[in-house]
Amino acid sequence: xxxxxxxxxxxxxxxxxxxxxxxxxxxxxxxxxxxxxxxxxxxxxxxxxxxxxxxxxxxxxxxxxxxxxxxxxxxxxxxxxxxxxxx
Numbered sequence: 393x394x395x396x397x398x399x400x401x402x403x404x405x406x407x408x409x410x411x412x413x414x415x416x417x418x419x420x421x422x423x424x425x426x427x428x429x430x431x432x433x434x435x436x437x438x439x440x441x442x443x444x445x446x447x448x449x450x451x452x453x454x455x456x457x458x459x460x461x462x463x464x465x466x467x468x469x470x471x472x473x474x475x476x477x478x479x
Contacts (some may be wrong), residue, residue: 396439400426403446403455420445 402419423443430437446455460467 393438394440398437398439398441399444400441401444401446401456403449 400423402417402421402423404417404420423445427441427443430441444456444459446459448454449456457467
């Protein structure tokens with residue numbers, strides 16, 4: 393199962409009116425702490441755990457979409473009326 397991937401992630405606020413760590417940056421802290429705890433207790437996971445921290449999410453999910461595009465492939469949004477093969 394080493395070829396399977398578990399993603400942990402969060403994003404930093406880059407919005408001028410955002411409140412920073414009390415908003416979404418806390419997700420970055422939680423993801424980092426989860427990995428720290430796993431390392432501290434000596435867990436040997438069967439799957440690869442990857443952590444990614446993004447920015448630009450309030451401007452249209454720019455960071456996470458770029459990451460997915462770079463590492464996994466493109467995401468195609470179905471056109472209206474085409475969801476699930478229905479027309």
